[in-house]
Amino acid sequence: MSRSDDRRRVLLTGATGNWGRATLRALRERPEIAVRALVLPAEAAPGARLPR
Numbered sequence: 001m002s003r004s005d006d007r008r009r010v011l012l013t014g015a016t017g018n019w020g021r022a023t024l025r026a027l028r029e030r031p032e033i034a035v036r037a038l039v040l041p042a043e044a045a046p047g048a049r050l051p052r
Contacts, residue, residue, distance in 0.1 A: 007034040 010033055012023060020037075027035045 005034060007032055009034045009036060012037045 010027060012020070012027070012035055024035065024037065027033050
């Protein structure tokens with residue numbers, strides 16, 4: 001996404017699981033929307049080790 005991009009931006013938080021995947025899939029099909037997804041490493045990969 002460039003600075004001159006005039007698409008509507010959507011910040012999606014907690015985009016994990018079936019609902020998150022379905023939402024991302026639906027939004028990707030809409031060229032007028034730019035998606036930013038914020039997912040914590042622990043949510044993205046259950047059992048993942050967080051940096052200390």
